[in-house]
Amino acid sequence: MRSLERHRDVAAYALGVLDEADAFRFEDHLMECPSCAAHVTEFGPATRQLMLYRRATPRAVHPMAKPGPRLLDRLLGEMAGRNRMRRRRLLFGLAASAAVALASPGIAMMASDGGSSARKVDATDERSGVWAQVTAESEPWGTQVELKVKDGAGPRACRLIAVGTDGSEQMVTSWTTSRHDARENTMMGAAAFHPEEIARYELRTSDGEHLVTLENG
Structure with missing residues (x-):
């Protein structure tokens, strides 16, 4: 390719x-x-809408049936709306940062993530020896994920999979571990699931070998 x-x-x-x-x-x-x-x-919002369309489509509908123009218009409208919202959040964030910087250093020290809705889970698998921590933040389009991993058994290609409460799966992110490097690595990823729709996270190799499970309880 x-x-x-x-x-x-x-x-x-x-x-x-x-x-x-x-x-x-x-x-x-x-x-x-x-x-x-x-x-x-x-592409998270579009992927999520197509998944919802698939689940809501009656079995009597032919599997090759194409979505109608109303669904396509809605998808395009949602994508445009998400992009506008993302740009507004960026501008508001820059304005807030500038205001804090101009006010005083003391105000900045008061900021904390105490009100954050982020969910954090971690686990170590006794068999593989892999430790992982997932911090999941709810977004309008799904879930933003920060993954931290310690895996000294590389090199190998790995994936983080989000398993939904309905049993469906989505890949959140992928990476390749270095040879015999047990230092903590941090990656960012995303899923079209919302946090409450995720039952657990699973780290697997690209060959499907299970490394560690993080229950989203």
């Missing part, structure tokens, strides 16, 4: 239509391309 083709495969990867080999190669590309990683996250 050439470099330009990798960039073009963002949508196919986000919607889960790449075959396993191409998906694995694209995940390697994601670790080196912040632009593609950002685009994958932006």
Whole structure:
């Protein structure tokens, strides 16, 4: 897969239509391309709406039936709305930061994440020896995830999977551990699930080997 083709495969990867080999190669590309990683996250709302459409579609409907123009218009409208909301939050955040900086250092010291709705879970698997911590923050389009991992058994390619309360799965992020490096690594990822829709997180190798489970209780 050439470099330009990798960039073009963002949508196919986000919607889960790449075959396993191409998906694995694209995940390697994601670790080196912040632009593609950002685009994958932006596809979260569209992916979630298509999943909801699939669940709500009666079995009598032919599996190859195409969504009507109303659904497509709604998806495009939601994507545009999310982008506008994201830009507004960025501008408000910059304005608030500037106000705090101009006021006094003492005000900045009062800030804390005590009111944050983030959920944090961690676990260590006795068999694999892998430790992981997930911090999940609810977003309008789903869940923003920060993952911290200690894994000294590399090198190996790994994935963080969000398992929904309905049993469905979504890949949150992927990475490659260095050789015999047990230092803490931090990655960012996202899922179209909302936090309350996630039953647990599972770390697995690209070959499907289970490394550690984090219950989202």
